[in-house]
Amino acid sequence: MKIIVQKYGGTSVANISKIKKIASNIKSLKKDKLNLVIVVSAMAGETDKLLNLINSISKIPNGKEYDNIISTGERVSSSLLAMALMEININAITLGPEKINILTTNTHMKATIQSVDTKEIKKFLKKDYVVIIPGFQGINNNRDVTTLGRGGSDLSAVAIAGAINAEKCELLKDDVDGIYTTDPSLYKRAKKINYISYQEMLEMSSLGSKVLQSKAVELANKLDIKLNVRSTFNLEKKGTIVMNEKEIPTKEKKIVSGITHDLKQAKISIIGIKDTPGIASKIFKPIGEAGIVVDMIVQNISTQGETDLTFTVPKEDVNKTVKILKENKSKLTYSDLIKDEKIALISIVGAGMKIYTGVATRMFTALAKAKINITMISTSEIKISCVINKSACKKAIKGLHREFNLG
C-alpha cells in the first residue's frame, strides 16, 4: 500500500476558504487513487489565543490542563477539513491520538512520540477514506492528552510517516515554499534551497530557523525519511528536500548552506568569580535544575585568581537565572552580574565546513567589514555562531549572505 503523508501548517488552514481549497486539491489527488494521511496544525494564531487564555488564569499552568486546552486548536482544523471533504463527496474521517494510540512520554507540554498504532489508519485507507489526524498531540500512559511543544505537528507527521512506512512525507506551507538560505522576510535576496541534509536542517532549526521543528528533523534523520517542504497552493513549485547528505547531488552542495538568526536569547556575564575547581559546576547546577537550557558558555583567562564567565539562556528564562545567581551569591562570590537582552545569535551552517578550512575567518572578516562587534563565538563540526548586538542583525545577514555567495 503506497501512502503519502501530507502535513498542512497553520497558515495553510488559516481560514475557511483555504481549508476548502485544500479539500479540493485533495480531491484531485484522489483521482490518482492515492492513499492520503493528512496531519493538520491549528488555524494560524489559534494556539497563541489559547495560550493567552491560559496565561490570563495561571502563570505556572498545570500541565495536564494546559495540554487539554492547547490540543483543541488542531481538533478544530482537522474536523473542519474532514467536513470540507465530505461536502465535496470525498470520504474522510478524523482519527484522534486516542483512536490510533499516539503514545508519548509523560512530560506534558513537551512530550515526545514513542509509538503510533497504524491499524485503524490502514483500515480506513483500505475503505478509500482520506484519514485526517490532528497534529501536535498524543496520549500518555494515563491516556491523558499530551502536546509536543511548539511546531509539534511536524513531529506528528514524521512519526506517522515512519510508523505507516509512507512513500512520501510532505510538509506544506503557505508562508514559505521551502527552506531558504536565510529568512526571506528579513533579506529579500534569500534563495530557496533545493536539497539540504538532515544535520544542516537540524542545526538551522536549533539555531533559530522556524520552518521545521527540530525534534521532527531529528526523527526524520533517525528513520531516514525524506521530507519535502513545499507550497500548499503553488503546487508546481518543487520546494526543498531534507535528506541524507550522501544522497545530495554534488553540484547542489555548498560550503555554507544557510544563515540563521535567533533573537530569543539573552546573555549573562558573571564578573570577578574565584577561579577555583568546581566553580562552573556550582554556577550551572542550580540553573540546570530549574530546567533552564544554557547554550553558549565562554570563560575568560583568569588574572589574579579571578575570572569572568558569560553564557546565554532563552530570554524568557533570563530573570529566573539572575534570581538563582543572586540567591547563590554567597557561595559563588562574584563582584558583578550583567544581563544583556539585546543580542542576536547569528549562525552559518554548512556540511562543507567539514572539508573546507578558512570558513570561520571568512565569517569574522565579513562581520568586521560591516563594522559589527562579535561578543561570543561557538563552533561545531558544521556551524559557527556569533553573538552580536541585536541592532546589527540585518546587516550581519546581508554581509554573510554575500560573503558565501548564497544569493
Ligand code: ASP
Ligand atoms: N499549533 C501548534 C503551534 O502553533 C503546533 C503546530 O502548529 O505545529 O505551535
Ligand code: MG
Ligand atoms: Mg509550524
